[in-house]
Amino acid sequence: MSDQKILVVEDDAKIRTLLRNVMEHEGYSVLEAENARQVMDLVKSSCISLITLDIHLGADNGLELARDIRRLSGVPIIMITGKDDVIDRVVGLEIGADDYITKPFHVREVIARIRSVLRRTSQPAEATPQSGFTDASATESPAFCFDGMTAIPDRLELLDRSGADCGLTSGDFKLLMVFLERAKRVLSRDQLMDLTGGVEWSPLDRTIDNQIARLRKKIERDPSNPKLVKTVRGVGYTFACDVQSVHPSERSAKSA
Numbered sequence: 001m002s003d004q005k006i007l008v009v010e011d012d013a014k015i016r017t018l019l020r021n022v023m024e025h026e027g028y029s030v031l032e033a034e035n036a037r038q039v040m041d042l043v044k045s046s047c048i049s050l051i052t053l054d055i056h057l058g059a060d061n062g063l064e065l066a067r068d069i070r071r072l073s074g075v076p077i078i079m080i081t082g083k084d085d086v087i088d089r090v091v092g093l094e095i096g097a098d099d100y101i102t103k104p105f106h107v108r109e110v111i112a113r114i115r116s117v118l119r120r121t122s123q124p125a126e127a128t129p130q131s132g133f134t135d136a137s138a139t140e141s142p143a144f145c146f147d148g149m150t151a152i153p154d155r156l157e158l159l160d161r162s163g164a165d166c167g168l169t170s171g172d173f174k175l176l177m178v179f180l181e182r183a184k185r186v187l188s189r190d191q192l193m194d195l196t197g198g199v200e201w202s203p204l205d206r207t208i209d210n211q212i213a214r215l216r217k218k219i220e221r222d223p224s225n226p227k228l229v230k231t232v233r234g235v236g237y238t239f240a241c242d243v244q245s246v247h248p249s250e251r252s253a254k255s256a
Contacts, residue, residue: 004049004118005029009039009065010080011058019052022107023114036060036068043073050118052110053097054080055088063091070096074156074169076121078113080105093210094217098171116207120196121170144180145244147228149219151180158218166218171196175211176219179229179239188236212237 006023010016011034020030031046033039035057042048051069055062066077079092079100092100098117101110144151148161156173158166168176178187178195187195189208196208216223230240 003029005031005047006114007031007033007039007042007046007048007051009033009051009053009057009062011035011054011056011060015054018107019110022111026111028114034058036065039065040068040072043069043075048073048075050076050078050114050121052078052080052101052114055092056082063088063095066092066095066097070167070169074167076117076169076171078117093214096167096169096172096214098169099207117171120174142245142247144177145246146180146183146241147219147221150246151176153177168215168218172211172215172218175208175215179237180243183239183241183243186232186235186238192236 006028008016008019008023008030010019010032013034016032016034020032023030031042031048033042039051039053043051053062053066053069057065062079066079069075069077076098077096079088079097080103081088081092081100082103098121099113101113141153143153149166150159151157151173152159156168156170158168158173158176160166174196175192178192192208212229213223216226216229219228220226228239228241230238232238
């Protein structure tokens, strides 16, 4: 059994049972919830690796629930929507969902999406000092400064131009880091999927485009006229801004 725990949020008991059986067969631990109160209780009390969230939850609004989850946690969220709910999908992604699945779905697609999102959002374990006392600033990774913003990899934080945390999901932060580490290079969608850890995709898959649109809303001064993450027509995207790498000791000196 995997140590990854998935929370299935669905008000239809038959669909919950179907998803539980499929996920458990793949080795995941599964929790279930059918309303917002149960979800928030589990998010607060359990170590959850990913949430599948049906937008239509009877009396509860899945989009509002996703907002509440995001205020509390950066856990990856896969929204489940109706086939024609385009606006719901867009709003869900803007709120901070990492992917979406449309009904009716095939269970193999659900598993493929879960694996892809978990790969994109998982972070390597931090190294533990062998012995003795260690200066934290000596082991902390450099920060990346661009256009008045600061990305701090060790904390998965992006500070905006006023110094407040932008609240990026772990998946979106990973995408940002791919750009910051390769500023002014043109990256294809294939490269971006590979570098962010997603491999199961097709040319019709809009996952990267959706993530870029969400990232632009967080970092661009005018998302409708992006100056940082630019589209290279027919190829992919490029991070067009100058990026400065800043050592932790320099950050401390500037903030003192």
